Amino acid sequence: MKLPSSFHKIWAFSARSALVNRRNVFAVFEMLFWPAIGIFSVGLLTRFLKLDPETVTFVLIGAVSMNTIQIAQLDLSYALLYSVWAKSLKHEFMAPVRLTHILVGAGLVGVIRGFLVFVVMGVLSMWLFDMDLARPGTEGLIIFMAGMFLNAAVIGALVLALVLRFGQRAEVAAWAFSYLMLLLCGLYYPVSVLPPGVQLLAQIIPLTYFLEYFRHFYGFPSSYPHPLLYGFSLSVIYLCGCYALVHYTLNSALQRGTLLRLSE
Amino acid sequence: MQTAISAQGISKSFRTRIFGPWKQVLHEVDLEVESGTIFGILGPNGAGKTTFISILATLLRPDTGQARVLGLDVVKNAALLRERINLAASGAHFLWCLTVEENLRFYGRLYGLGGKTLAAKIEELLDIFGLQTQRRVTFERLSTGLKQRLALAKALINTPELLFLDEPTTGLDPEMAQHSREEILRLNRETGLTILLTTHNLREAEMLCGEVAFLKEGRLLARGTIPQLQERLGLGDRVSLFFQDGCGDLDFSRLPGVLTHKLENNRVDLMVDRAEERLAPILEAISRTRNTVIQVQLKEVDLAEIYHEITQ
Numbered sequence: 001m002k003l004p005s006s007f008h009k010i011w012a013f014s015a016r017s018a019l020v021n022r023r024n025v026f027a028v029f030e031m032l033f034w035p036a037i038g039i040f041s042v043g044l045l046t047r048f049l050k051l052d053p054e055t056v057t058f059v060l061i062g063a064v065s066m067n068t069i070q071i072a073q074l075d076l077s078y079a080l081l082y083s084v085w086a087k088s089l090k091h092e093f094m095a096p097v098r099l100t101h102i103l104v105g106a107g108l109v110g111v112i113r114g115f116l117v118f119v120v121m122g123v124l125s126m127w128l129f130d131m132d133l134a135r136p137g138t139e140g141l142i143i144f145m146a147g148m149f150l151n152a153a154v155i156g157a158l159v160l161a162l163v164l165r166f167g168q169r170a171e172v173a174a175w176a177f178s179y180l181m182l183l184l185c186g187l188y189y190p191v192s193v194l195p196p197g198v199q200l201l202a203q204i205i206p207l208t209y210f211l212e213y214f215r216h217f218y219g220f221p222s223s224y225p226h227p228l229l230y231g232f233s234l235s236v237i238y239l240c241g242c243y244a245l246v247h248y249t250l251n252s253a254l255q256r257g258t259l260l261r262l263s264e
Numbered sequence: 265m266q267t268a269i270s271a272q273g274i275s276k277s278f279r280t281r282i283f284g285p286w287k288q289v290l291h292e293v294d295l296e297v298e299s300g301t302i303f304g305i306l307g308p309n310g311a312g313k314t315t316f317i318s319i320l321a322t323l324l325r326p327d328t329g330q331a332r333v334l335g336l337d338v339v340k341n342a343a344l345l346r347e348r349i350n351l352a353a354s355g356a357h358f359l360w361c362l363t364v365e366e367n368l369r370f371y372g373r374l375y376g377l378g379g380k381t382l383a384a385k386i387e388e389l390l391d392i393f394g395l396q397t398q399r400r401v402t403f404e405r406l407s408t409g410l411k412q413r414l415a416l417a418k419a420l421i422n423t424p425e426l427l428f429l430d431e432p433t434t435g436l437d438p439e440m441a442q443h444s445r446e447e448i449l450r451l452n453r454e455t456g457l458t459i460l461l462t463t464h465n466l467r468e469a470e471m472l473c474g475e476v477a478f479l480k481e482g483r484l485l486a487r488g489t490i491p492q493l494q495e496r497l498g499l500g501d502r503v504s505l506f507f508q509d510g511c512g513d514l515d516f517s518r519l520p521g522v523l524t525h526k527l528e529n530n531r532v533d534l535m536v537d538r539a540e541e542r543l544a545p546i547l548e549a550i551s552r553t554r555n556t557v558i559q560v561q562l563k564e565v566d567l568a569e570i571y572h573e574i575t576q
Contacts, residue, residue, distance in 0.1 A: 005376030012373030016359065023361045087357035090323050091418070095374035096346040255325050257278055260318055263357065 009097050013105025017075050020082060021109070030074070031113060035067040035121045042188075043129040053130065057218045060131050062187035064121045065211065068145075069152045070178050072114030076156025079106030080163045081171060083262075090263040099246055103157065110156065111149050118145060136217040143228065147210030150235035154206070155181065157242035164249040167262045181205055186212075191223060206234040268426055268458040269297035269320060273329035276315055276482075289315045290482040292329065297475075300456040302448070304463060304473035306571060312482040313462040314353075314430055320460065321351050321428045334426055347375070350424040354431035356415035360404035364395050364414055367403060368421060375422035389417040392447060394440075409436045416444060420451070427451075429461035433468060445471055466567040476567070478574045485574050493570050494537075500524075501539035503546070505532050506559035514553060520545045539564060 021027040042063040046056040079102050083089040125131035136144065155177045162170035184201050185191070185208040191199055202208045203224075209231030212222040224230060253259050276290040290312045297303045305313050318324040320333055322342040331338045336345040358367045365386060372382040390396045393413040398406060406414065412434070419427055432448070433441040445468060451457045463469050469476055470490065477487035486493055494500065500523045507530045516525040516532060521542035526533045536542045539562050550557055 004378070008373040008376050008378040008382075011378070012370050015373070016362070016370050019366060020359070020361055082359060086359040088359060090318075090353075091351070091358070091371065092374065094321060094323060094346060094349075094351050095371065095422075096343055096376070097374050098343075254323070257315075257318075257324055259323055260314070 006101065009095075009101040010105040010108075012097075013079060013102055014108045016082070017079065017106050017109040020078075021075075021113070030071055031117055032120065035071075035117050036124060038063050038067050039121050039124045039128070043125065046129070053132075054219050056129055057131050058215055058220060059188050060125045060129060061211065061214060061218075064118060064125065065148055065207070066182050066187055067121055068114045068118045068148050069155070069182070069207070071117045072110040072149055072152035073155040073159070073178055075106050075110030075113060076103065076153060077159035077163070079103075079156075080160050081168070084163060084168050087263050090259050093250075093259055099243065099250065102160075103153075103243070103246075107153055107156065110152060114149060114152060115145065118148075132218075136214060140214065140217055144210055144214040147206065147213070147228075147231050147235070150232070150239065151181070151205075151207045151210070152178075154235065154238045154242055157239065157246055161242065161245045161249045164246065164253045164258065167258070181207065184208075190220070204234065206231045206238065209234070266299040267296055267332075268299040268301075269295060269303075269331070269333050269460060271295045271316075271320065271329065271331040274316065274319060274326045274331055275328045276312075276319065276324070276326055288482060290319075290326075293479070293482070293484050295477060295484065295487070297458065297460060299458050300452070301474045302452050302459040302461065302472045304461050304469040304476040305479055306463065306466070306469055306476055306567075307479035310481075311479040313479055315482075316479065317351075317428050317430055317460065317462055321349060322346055323351075347422070348425045349428065350419045350422055351428040351430065352415045352419035352432050353429075354412070354434035356411040358403045358411075358414065358418070361402055363400050363402050364406070364410075365390070365399040367414060368418060371418050372421045377422070385421060385423070389420060392420075393417045394443075409440050412436050413440065413444070416447070424457070426458045426460070429459060429463075431463055432461060433463075433465065441468075448472060466571055470567045478571065480574070490567060490570065493574075497570060497573050500535040500537050502561075502563040503534045503536055503539055503543060504561040504563075505534065505546075505550070505557050506530055506561075507532070508556040508558050511555060514550065514555060519549055522546070 039060070042059055046059050051059070080089070083092050122133045126133055158177060159170060159173050162173045184198060185205045186194065186202060191202045191208055194202060209224060209227035212224060213227040213231065216222050272294050274290055274293045275288065277286040277288045279285070280287050293316060305316065307313050315324065319326050320331055320338060322338050322345055325339055333345055334348055338345060362370065368386045368389060369382065372385060377385065390399055393416060395410070395413055395417060398410055403411065403414070416432060429448070433444050436444060448459060449472060452459055461472065475487065475489050478485045486496065488496065510530055511527060511532055516522055516534060519534070521536040521538060522534050523537060524535045534546070543562070547557065
């Protein structure tokens with residue numbers, strides 16, 4: 001792989017994603033309005049319930065995580081959905097690009113937007129609800145964010161595979177997958193309150209372990225030994241699996257003529 | 265001369281719906297195209313032209329058969345091949361909210377271009393296709409003709425060695441269509457760019473293509489230069505002769521190069537193999553009789569007739 005050439009190909013997807021976001025008024029809503037609404041509604045609920053500061057932080061971490069992951073995965077999911085909506089998919093795949101160029105290029109913008117949402121929500125939480133976001137320290141914050149972005153990448157890659165298989169209909173999946181995952185991983189509650197069968201499902205979601213890791217700084221001991229080891233291992237396994245799945249669906253699309261159908 | 269495209273036994277089937285029956289779109293199509301030529305694929309709607317061109321452009325995999333483009337296998341060496349080819353199709357579609365310039369920059373980057381090289385290429389293409397004044401206009405605000413121009417510009421962003429044009433001038437006004445054809449010809453002549461195009465426009469094929477092939481229901485019915493096809497199908501140029509006092513008892517079938525003839529009052533319609541060569545001897549033969557020709561009308565055989573003959 002030639003490095004300067006690959007850089008341009010990756011940058012093509014990053015720049016396109018950034019331009020579309022800049023010109024889309026709803027992107028501002030995604031990054032500011034909905035996260036702010038999320039923090040206000042959850043924060044005010046905790047105030048109404050008169051929760052202690054640690055529990056308020058527990059719940060607010062869930063709200064921050066949800067919005068950060070949602071935004072970060074969207075850019076990856078949209079990397080192909082933009083082309084499907086524009087009916088230009090065949091031109092993108094006619095060019096000598098690899099899946100890694102698409103994933104890294106669009107993923108970079110997702111990480112930047114996700115980081116901005118995390119910062120906005122973190123500042124609002126600290127300012128309005130006295131959440132001590134800095135307690136885990138820089139290292140803890142970086143590890144937690146890395147975990148969130150890995151989860152976002154898994155969801156985004158899964159949606160890419162669905163787009164290549166089902167086209168525009170996969171748009172719904174971009175939202176549905178993340179909500180389902182967030183529901184199961186104990187976003188606003190400890191995993192122990194989930195029904196026993198569902199707890200098993202929670203254990204196969206990497207975000208469960210990253211939330212447990214982050215919350216232990218606030219006095220909520222982790223239910224699992226070595227949460228980071230499990231979290232990162234599962235994330236890497238899923239990422240490799242999703243990459244293989246996207247690769248397979250692309251090959252299948254070339255056989256079935258899906259790229260042409262999605263460009264008509 | 266080198267072979268740019270070599271396809272043997274290309275077949276392709278699609279399911280009409282999930283779990284539905286298979287429909288064979290291409291039946292063992294063979295084709296060879298020489299480097300540096302403009303080759304046209306003609307055929308009615310649903311003939312399999314786009315499917316065939318898509319297989320050669322690495323966007324679709326054949327069920328059976330093998331195709332090599334620029335010496336590279338379209339399946340095994342697709343990634344390498346994509347660096348050297350490009351495609352423009354009718355009904356141009358690009359990202360709606362990017363400007364003309366941004367769309368070109370996006371596709372240029374996909375081909376690994378950047379910096380001054382890409383900037384210079386974009387300027388050159390904006391000039392060639394008359395898009396300078398629209399460079400900052402978003403795609404959704406362009407007229408159909410301008411969109412098509414952008415599609416052609418995008419197809420040249422990586423300076424391809426082989427260009428696939430799927431109905432390239434559809435939607436363009438006559439002036440721009442003609443300009444685009446001239447540009448296609450210029451590119452071919454000046455750079456030796458090999459072009460494979462599909463078209464419904466027979467005049468366009470006649471103007472651009474050195475050689476054509478006819479596809480119908482997924483089968484390649486005929487291929488060759490226009491004179492070759494004319495000869496093979498027994499189609500000739502039309503010569504209409506108008507006589508002063510009837511045609512007398514002339515035996516027109518004995519005149520040189522005459523394939524068929526039809527009498528009508530003072531007029532006779534002859535079909536001759538090559539009017540340019542045969543007209544003088546025919547007139548000379550008639551002048552030796554008592555008949556006087558007062559008017560001659562000449563119509564060379566065109567692609568429309570060949571197309572009609574083959575696809576019927």
